[in-house]
Amino acid sequence: MPSTTAKTPDVSRRSERSRKAILRASMELVGEVGYTKLTIEAIAARAGVGKQTIYRWWPSKAAVLLDAFTEVVRSEDYQAGIPDTGDIEADLKTVLRATADEFSDAAFEAPYRALAVASAADAELAEQFVRRLQEPGLEVYIARLRAGQQAGQIDPDLDLRLATEVLLGPFQQRWLNRSGPLTHEFADRLVEMALRAFAPRA
Amino acid sequence: MPSTTAKTPDVSRRSERSRKAILRASMELVGEVGYTKLTIEAIAARAGVGKQTIYRWWPSKAAVLLDAFTEVVRSEDYQAGIPDTGDIEADLKTVLRATADEFSDAAFEAPYRALAVASAADAELAEQFVRRLQEPGLEVYIARLRAGQQAGQIDPDLDLRLATEVLLGPFQQRWLNRSGPLTHEFADRLVEMALRAFAPRA
Numbered sequence: 382m383p384s385t386t387a388k389t390p391d392v393s394r395r396s397e398r399s400r401k402a403i404l405r406a407s408m409e410l411v412g413e414v415g416y417t418k419l420t421i422e423a424i425a426a427r428a429g430v431g432k433q434t435i436y437r438w439w440p441s442k443a444a445v446l447l448d449a450f451t452e453v454v455r456s457e458d459y460q461a462g463i464p465d466t467g468d469i470e471a472d473l474k475t476v477l478r479a480t481a482d483e484f485s486d487a488a489f490e491a492p493y494r495a496l497a498v499a500s501a502a503d504a505e506l507a508e509q510f511v512r513r514l515q516e517p518g519l520e521v522y523i524a525r526l527r528a529g530q531q532a533g534q535i536d537p538d539l540d541l542r543l544a545t546e547v548l549l550g551p552f553q554q555r556w557l558n559r560s561g562p563l564t565h566e567f568a569d570r571l572v573e574m575a576l577r578a579f580a581p582r583a
Numbered sequence: 584m585p586s587t588t589a590k591t592p593d594v595s596r597r598s599e600r601s602r603k604a605i606l607r608a609s610m611e612l613v614g615e616v617g618y619t620k621l622t623i624e625a626i627a628a629r630a631g632v633g634k635q636t637i638y639r640w641w642p643s644k645a646a647v648l649l650d651a652f653t654e655v656v657r658s659e660d661y662q663a664g665i666p667d668t669g670d671i672e673a674d675l676k677t678v679l680r681a682t683a684d685e686f687s688d689a690a691f692e693a694p695y696r697a698l699a700v701a702s703a704a705d706a707e708l709a710e711q712f713v714r715r716l717q718e719p720g721l722e723v724y725i726a727r728l729r730a731g732q733q734a735g736q737i738d739p740d741l742d743l744r745l746a747t748e749v750l751l752g753p754f755q756q757r758w759l760n761r762s763g764p765l766t767h768e769f770a771d772r773l774v775e776m777a778l779r780a781f782a783p784r785a
């Protein structure tokens with residue numbers, strides 16, 4: 382039973398390769414067939430592993446997808462946070478424009494929508510979705526706004542948590558409801574309006 | 584075949600009674616069993632009508648639910664719009680607190696969540712969801728903000744459409760993601776922060 386032997390470097394490498402193949406396959410497939418029709422069997426086939434390998438590591442397809450997106454959140458880009466050029470308006474526009482581009486890319490958007498929909502319908506999944514994906518996303522904005530406070534560009538008494546919701550809630554609403562285009566123009570106007578609320582009181 | 588005869592007052596009254604019973608049954612049932620398990624058969628049984636009556640009037644369970652919520656949107660309360668006491672901050676807090684109460688009521692929240700989730704997963708349904716439910720909701724806010732512009736309390740150059748998204752997007756995000764409590768406190772802080780963005784420029 383290779384899976385229970387002490388891990389040699391080779392086994393570890395093979396496991397990590399399988400894990401990454403499974404996560405990648407889950408993202409691809411949910412984009413192609415939707416969350417409802419996504420199956421562990423299909424993920425296994427696409428990843429070139431046995432389905433028992435998946436069941437050994439994850440309890441459900443939702444858990445696989447959550448891990449796939451958690452990898453994205455942990456990736457270099459996200460860890461680097463929001464740039465701080467000293468110009469908070471420009472920096473927030475840069476990152477919100479990039480987010481708009483990301484949500485216009487079906488390879489990202491389709492699986493993320495599937496996960497958001499599944500979470501909205503399931504309180505337990507929602508708790509993990511928020512803790513593992515949404516909160517780390519808000520944290521990078523909070524860090525940038527805090528730097529803005531130190532630079533005197535943001536009200537020192539601002540509720541930074543609520544501020545990030547004011548900045549990102551309208552984006553999520555447009556996206557989930559498909560109620561308007563996620564353009565650079567929208568990103569810019571949203572940042573400008575939010576910063577009027579965040580500015581130091583005159 | 585009574586359904587194809589010219590409508591006498593009696594038939595009309597009976598039809599209207601059946602229609603209302605069907606809409607009410609759909610709201611109750613989706614709250615009890617969820618959208619996935621909701622069936623036309625169960626709605627018909629609860630409403631005391633034959634399922635053919637439902638199929639004659641609606642193409643799908645989503646269509647029934649959409650009509651049920653459209654009734655709510657068309658109800659007196661909504662048609663009256665947001666109160667205008669002359670104090671825009673107080674008026675927006677009143678209505679957003681009432682909305683928070685509404686979303687804390689499972690009889691409203693569960694079926695509305697089911698519809699929002701179904702819409703997020705289905706672009707065609709989303710188009711109707713936005714046009715028939717979200718847009719009329721935004722319009723009453725836009726009307727109140729416009730009155731605020733005329734009263735000199737709101738920036739005359741403000742993009743009122745984007746402003747309503749800034750006010751309501753954070754509310755929807757918290758609600759759908761269950762990422763925070765929908766309290767009167769939250770409603771008040773959100774209105775206060777949004778109004779800082781909406782105020783006339785100094």
